[in-house]
Amino acid sequence: MLSPSPQSETVIAADNLDLVFQTNDGPVHALSDITLDIQKGEFVSLIGPSGCGKTTLLRVIADLEHPTGGSITVNGLTPHEARLKRAYGYVFQAAALFPWRTISDNVALPLEVMGLSKAERNKRVAENLELVDLAGFEKKFPWQLSGGMQQRASIARALAVQPDMLLMDEPFGALDEIVRDHLNVQLLKLWARTNKTIVFVTHSIPEAVYLSTRIVVMSPRPGRIHEIIDCDLGQDRPLDIREDPRFLEIAHRVREGLAAGHAYD
Numbered sequence: 519m520l521s522p523s524p525q526s527e528t529v530i531a532a533d534n535l536d537l538v539f540q541t542n543d544g545p546v547h548a549l550s551d552i553t554l555d556i557q558k559g560e561f562v563s564l565i566g567p568s569g570c571g572k573t574t575l576l577r578v579i580a581d582l583e584h585p586t587g588g589s590i591t592v593n594g595l596t597p598h599e600a601r602l603k604r605a606y607g608y609v610f611q612a613a614a615l616f617p618w619r620t621i622s623d624n625v626a627l628p629l630e631v632m633g634l635s636k637a638e639r640n641k642r643v644a645e646n647l648e649l650v651d652l653a654g655f656e657k658k659f660p661w662q663l664s665g666g667m668q669q670r671a672s673i674a675r676a677l678a679v680q681p682d683m684l685l686m687d688e689p690f691g692a693l694d695e696i697v698r699d700h701l702n703v704q705l706l707k708l709w710a711r712t713n714k715t716i717v718f719v720t721h722s723i724p725e726a727v728y729l730s731t732r733i734v735v736m737s738p739r740p741g742r743i744h745e746i747i748d749c750d751l752g753q754d755r756p757l758d759i760r761e762d763p764r765f766l767e768i769a770h771r772v773r774e775g776l777a778a779g780h781a782y783d
């Protein structure tokens with residue numbers, strides 16, 4: 519039984535967002551006129567060509583970049599306020615675990631920063647390692663784990679602060695296809711079990727279609743939203759759904775959207 523149904527509670531509301539980076543080589547217009555609402559419980563993927571601003575948009579949500587125009591709220595707050603309230607966990611392209619800390623100490627790190635008691639830290643570490651299927655690996659160091667396991671540990675670390683939302687920037691991009699398939703299945707299960715809102719950056723059309731409830735197709739710089747595609751594949755998504763005609767039809771629409779977005783630049 520997969521997939522919580524999205525509830526109508528807007529958690530991200532972006533209105534006419536614009537972002538221009540000032541660089542030594544002149545201004546770089548990274549985002550233009552981004553208007554997007556994301557509801558609680560949705561799984562939304564951002565897909566688009568390299569450099570179209572996917573990471574920048576995720577970083578704006580996370581208060582790591584600041585828009586130069588328009589407005590955005592996260593849980594009704596400014597991104598800065600939402601960050602202070604730990605509204606989301608952020609998962610990066612690379613697992614970024616500290617090599618000198620064990621897996622459980624890596625997952626516990628943000629909890630130490632939050633000042634939680636050792637008992638509470640231990641409880642959350644155990645719960646979240648269990649959730650990503652890493653129970654038993656607490657005492658290992660990151661370099662003793664495969665790339666996929668390291669990425670699962672970084673997801674556990676993001677979940678440990680108990681955020682309602684996960685922001686994931688191509689978390690499986692560097693992994694081989696079989697590991698990636700496995701992690702996609704696990705991520706869907708985790709989403710179903712935890713009812714988190716997930717915003718997920720990817721380059722992969724099949725990954726976006728397999729995981730998402732909606733797919734935001736972006737066009738090249740300045741990054742705009744070309745099209746938003748509903749991905750209503752129902753609740754149960756075994757991997758072989760990727761051969762289902764409905765899946766292929768949505769993948770085709772995403773591919774066409776990406777091509778059309780390119781054409782008008």
Ligand SMILES: Nc1ncnc2c1ncn2[C@@H]1O[C@H](COP(=O)(O)OP(=O)(O)OP(=O)(O)O)[C@@H](O)[C@H]1O
Pocket residue numbers: 539540541546547548566567568569570571572573574575721739
């Ligand atoms: N801090 C920065 N300063 C200047 N330019 C930046 C900065 N961050 C991103 N950019 C530029 O903004 C544009 C959008 O970058 P961004 O990383 O968001 O794209 P992306 O779609 O995530 O790309 P990729 O798929 O390759 O990761 C690019 O042209 C990039 O060079």
